[in-house]
Amino acid sequence: MDAQISFLDRLFSAGLLLDTGVDGLYGRSGRFEDVIAAFERLIDRTGGGDGAEAIRFPPGMNRAIFEKSGYMKSFPQLAGTIHSFCGCELDHVNLIQCMDAGKDWTKEQEATDIVLTPAACYPLYPVIAQRGDLPADGGLFDLQSYCFRHEPSKDPARQQMFRMREYVRMGKADDVMEFRQLWIERGTDIMQRVGLPVHIDVANDPFFGRAGRMLVNNQRDQNLKFELLIPITSTENPTACMSFNYHQDHFGTKWGIQFADGTTVHTACVGFGLERIALALFHHHGLDIEAWPEQVRQELWG
Amino acid sequence: MDAQISFLDRLFSAGLLLDTGVDGLYGRSGRFEDVIAAFERLIDRTGGGDGAEAIRFPPGMNRAIFEKSGYMKSFPQLAGTIHSFCGCELDHVNLIQCMDAGKDWTKEQEATDIVLTPAACYPLYPVIAQRGDLPADGGLFDLQSYCFRHEPSKDPARQQMFRMREYVRMGKADDVMEFRQLWIERGTDIMQRVGLPVHIDVANDPFFGRAGRMLVNNQRDQNLKFELLIPITSTENPTACMSFNYHQDHFGTKWGIQFADGTTVHTACVGFGLERIALALFHHHGLDIEAWPEQVRQELWG
Numbered sequence: 001m002d003a004q005i006s007f008l009d010r011l012f013s014a015g016l017l018l019d020t021g022v023d024g025l026y027g028r029s030g031r032f033e034d035v036i037a038a039f040e041r042l043i044d045r046t047g048g049g050d051g052a053e054a055i056r057f058p059p060g061m062n063r064a065i066f067e068k069s070g071y072m073k074s075f076p077q078l079a080g081t082i083h084s085f086c087g088c089e090l091d092h093v094n095l096i097q098c099m100d101a102g103k104d105w106t107k108e109q110e111a112t113d114i115v116l117t118p119a120a121c122y123p124l125y126p127v128i129a130q131r132g133d134l135p136a137d138g139g140l141f142d143l144q145s146y147c148f149r150h151e152p153s154k155d156p157a158r159q160q161m162f163r164m165r166e167y168v169r170m171g172k173a174d175d176v177m178e179f180r181q182l183w184i185e186r187g188t189d190i191m192q193r194v195g196l197p198v199h200i201d202v203a204n205d206p207f208f209g210r211a212g213r214m215l216v217n218n219q220r221d222q223n224l225k226f227e228l229l230i231p232i233t234s235t236e237n238p239t240a241c242m243s244f245n246y247h248q249d250h251f252g253t254k255w256g257i258q259f260a261d262g263t264t265v266h267t268a269c270v271g272f273g274l275e276r277i278a279l280a281l282f283h284h285h286g287l288d289i290e291a292w293p294e295q296v297r298q299e300l301w302g
Numbered sequence: 303m304d305a306q307i308s309f310l311d312r313l314f315s316a317g318l319l320l321d322t323g324v325d326g327l328y329g330r331s332g333r334f335e336d337v338i339a340a341f342e343r344l345i346d347r348t349g350g351g352d353g354a355e356a357i358r359f360p361p362g363m364n365r366a367i368f369e370k371s372g373y374m375k376s377f378p379q380l381a382g383t384i385h386s387f388c389g390c391e392l393d394h395v396n397l398i399q400c401m402d403a404g405k406d407w408t409k410e411q412e413a414t415d416i417v418l419t420p421a422a423c424y425p426l427y428p429v430i431a432q433r434g435d436l437p438a439d440g441g442l443f444d445l446q447s448y449c450f451r452h453e454p455s456k457d458p459a460r461q462q463m464f465r466m467r468e469y470v471r472m473g474k475a476d477d478v479m480e481f482r483q484l485w486i487e488r489g490t491d492i493m494q495r496v497g498l499p500v501h502i503d504v505a506n507d508p509f510f511g512r513a514g515r516m517l518v519n520n521q522r523d524q525n526l527k528f529e530l531l532i533p534i535t536s537t538e539n540p541t542a543c544m545s546f547n548y549h550q551d552h553f554g555t556k557w558g559i560q561f562a563d564g565t566t567v568h569t570a571c572v573g574f575g576l577e578r579i580a581l582a583l584f585h586h587h588g589l590d591i592e593a594w595p596e597q598v599r600q601e602l603w604g
Binding site: 020021028030032053060072076077082083084085086087092113146208 | 324
């Protein structure tokens with residue numbers, strides 16, 4: 001914990017992150033953004049030959065689709081719904097009086113049709129289902145968006161609003177598993193080239209409550225999700241900077257994504273936690289980008 | 303209205319925007335994003351020599367700062383607060399039963415410390431105030447973020463989640479007014495170079511309720527805010543694609559941003575509605591980027 005606060009304070013002092021007064025919600029300096037942009041270009045160079053279709057969703061998604069996704073069953077504590085004032089002029093007078101008196105004015109806000117995106121690929125599946133049958137060789141998609149997770153923390157590697165870059169593969173089980181294995185190898189290679197120590201392990205997601213523990217065990221036993229871990233603010237508890245997730249036919253069945261012969265597609269995704277990767281680079285190579293090892297700078301800025 | 307729906311349908315058919323099932327919330331294709339990125343580089347080339355400090359905030363901001371900003375007084379209907387599930391395991395069981403029964407489960411969500419950013423510069427002022435006195439020549443900041451406005455619409459130029467690029471100038475009244483005038487000229491010039499018909503007019507913001515009408519009149523009478531208008535889905539009601547806003551010492555006083563001699567800074571901002579500008583380009587030059595006039599392509603892609 002002390003190491004987390006100390007790293008966050010150093011990032012503030014160096015002007016790389018900007019304090020907004022809320023834990024896990026930070027402004028980014030131009031230099032911080034340069035690192036993210038350079039790392040994204042490295043991802044582009046690695047995956048660019050695969051012919052993925054680029055799609056960029058805004059940081060929010062359709063609430064009805066979010067509800068159907070089942071996210072609230074597993075991670076209710078992390079989700080963020082968007083609420084608005086929907087009252088008349090008299091309600092507005094009351095609202096302002098309530099605010100001026102320093103009371104809680106948020107109770108009267110009403111849920112809109114939008115929730116914050118919990119992971120970049122959530123809005124994708126129903127959009128692809130809409131298009132009709134997938135060709136026999138499936139599909140490959142390149143996504144990036146800001147995501148939200150309500151977990152206020154002093155650990156700069158655990159932010160409430162952060163960017164996730166993802167590739168999503170839809171296809172036959174073998175193709176999808178092969179894609180996931182390819183990216184475990186590519187991800188490991190990329191990180192080593194930019195001088196970051198990594199290891200791969202099965203994932204440990206924060207499923208909610210006692211019932212959630214069963215889901216954790218299920219995920220572990222079936223090797224459905226792996227993570228690429230890099231020590232940032234702790235060597236005992238390294239941070240998941242990439243994840244490699246095989247969904248089997250879960251999303252294919254839920255959203256009705258099929259091949260022309262009526263069989264359901266399998267899906268897998270690989271996700272990059274862009275802020276976490278930038279923070280790993282700052283932790284391992286120092287806060288002064290000019291002083292980073294020449295080989296790392298070469299990989300990132302050519 | 304028909305023109306708006308027709309343009310939206312054409313954007314969907316061409317695959318430039320992707321339907322999410324919520325009006326004003328769309329996915330963007332890679333081609334759409336290429337246009338936004340190219341236009342941002344054009345902004346960079348225009349303003350890049352001014353030495354602005356780049357800062358990128360996430361799409362949400364500190365709720366306490368938002369409350370103090372006064373936004374809920376003027377535009378309560380547009381704001382979006384973020385709410386989360388904060389209950390125990392039993393509450394979670396009830397929540398899931400409520401969702402499964404198709405009832406409204408959002409009433410139990412509790413407001414977090416974060417609200418969606420209504421305009422890219424809102425999080426900036428308190429951050430700059432924190433730093434202490436401003437030098438005599440003031441400051442200049444370069445911002446971009448996703449913003450939220452709760453105004454569901456079939457007009458593709460009125461989205462609930464969209465990106466705003468901004469330059470914010472802080473300084474003496476004369477310096478700040480000069481900055482605003484410079485960008486009115488630069489903005490007009492940029493738009494003409496990419497083949498868009500523009501005119502400048504005083505702004506017409508959707509202040510809430512009857513009391514809001516006074517604020518509209520005040521804004522108009524004092525020439526505090528101008529807009530650069532381009533016809534997109536209507537020639538009678540062209541769309542504001544840029545705005546040029548002189549805040550006088552409003553934000554300087556509110557956040558305590560001062561010079562070393564204790565006088566309060568004045569501020570002004572210039573904002574680009576990036577999605578609106580991209581849509582204006584598609585409307586005026588067609589949905590096939592390859593077929594855009596050579597001069598426009600040259601300005602954007604060099």
